[in-house]
Amino acid sequence: EVQLLESGGGLVQPGGSLRLSCAASGFTFSSYAMNWVRQAPGKGLEWVSSISGRSDGTYYADSVKGRFTISRDNSKNTLNLQMSSLRAEDTAVYYCAKVTLAPDSNGYYPWNFDYWGQGTLVTVSS
Amino acid sequence: ELVMTQSPAALSVSPGERAALACRASQSVSSDLAWYQQKPGQAPRLLIYGASTRATGIPARFSGSGSGTEFTLTISSLQSEDFAVYYCQHYNNWPLLFGQGTKLEIK
Numbered sequence: 001e002v003q004l005l006e007s008g009g010g011l012v013q014p015g016g017s018l019r020l021s022c023a024a025s026g027f028t029f030s031s032y033a034m035n036w037v038r039q040a041p042g043k044g045l046e047w048v049s050s051i052s053g054r055s056d057g058t059y060y061a062d063s064v065k066g067r068f069t070i071s072r073d074n075s076k077n078t079l080n081l082q083m084s085s086l087r088a089e090d091t092a093v094y095y096c097a098k099v100t101l102a103p104d105s106n107g108y109y110p111w112n113f114d115y116w117g118q119g120t121l122v123t124v125s126s
Numbered sequence: 127e128l129v130m131t132q133s134p135a136a137l138s139v140s141p142g143e144r145a146a147l148a149c150r151a152s153q154s155v156s157s158d159l160a161w162y163q164q165k166p167g168q169a170p171r172l173l174i175y176g177a178s179t180r181a182t183g184i185p186a187r188f189s190g191s192g193s194g195t196e197f198t199l200t201i202s203s204l205q206s207e208d209f210a211v212y213y214c215q216h217y218n219n220w221p222l223l224f225g226q227g228t229k230l231e232i233k
Contacts, residue, residue, distance in 0.1 A: 045162070113162075
């Protein structure tokens with residue numbers, strides 16, 4: 001059974017930093033790209049960042065580029081999101097999500113998400 | 127930049143009836159379109175990917191259609207558990223984008 005378990009959320013002051021983690025199990029972690037998606041309170045879904053299975057490709061939303069860093073440790077089946085220079089508008093539930101399919105022969109991932117964690121709440125406030 | 131627009135923002139339908147939710151992309155995304163269902167306090171659930179392929183375990187009453195810029199999620203006979211918020215998402219290029227959602231309510 002696929003499981004994704006986020007941790008690391010909490011209350012942080014504007015300008016501060018926080019590191020989120022996602023522990024994965026139930027699938028061959030290194031074969032699948034992973035992603036972070038967030039949802040501000042009462043709002044819709046916003047894609048944040050993605051990383052390929054071998055970490056040779058990382059991608060960011062403009063809203064977090066230069067402030068957030070996605071990484072993964074395939075030996076520990078863990079996905080991370082290092083967040084710095086946090087702003088009030090970064091307040092959200094952060095979900096980690098697994099892509100549906102392993103890459104094709106060209107290394108292409110279809111970047112849709114079949115399994116999601118339960119989310120971890122990040123609150124940026126003074 | 128590409129924009130994803132869902133319509134309507136909210137839809138009231140009676141159980142047993144059919145619902146059609148629309149998603150429009152401001153430029154072609156080919157068939158790189160997914161649909162998700164989200165209930166309050168829960169993570170999203172993948173329903174459809176590739177515009178028309180049902181994800182594992184999704185009932186046959188959910189179907190997706192369209193390509194290019196116009197897409198539709200159809201729920202053929204609404205069950206009580208189907209009342210939720212539905213999001214479309216394109217994955218044709220970067221950045222990935224979700225639509226703003228359609229709230230499906232009980233009439």
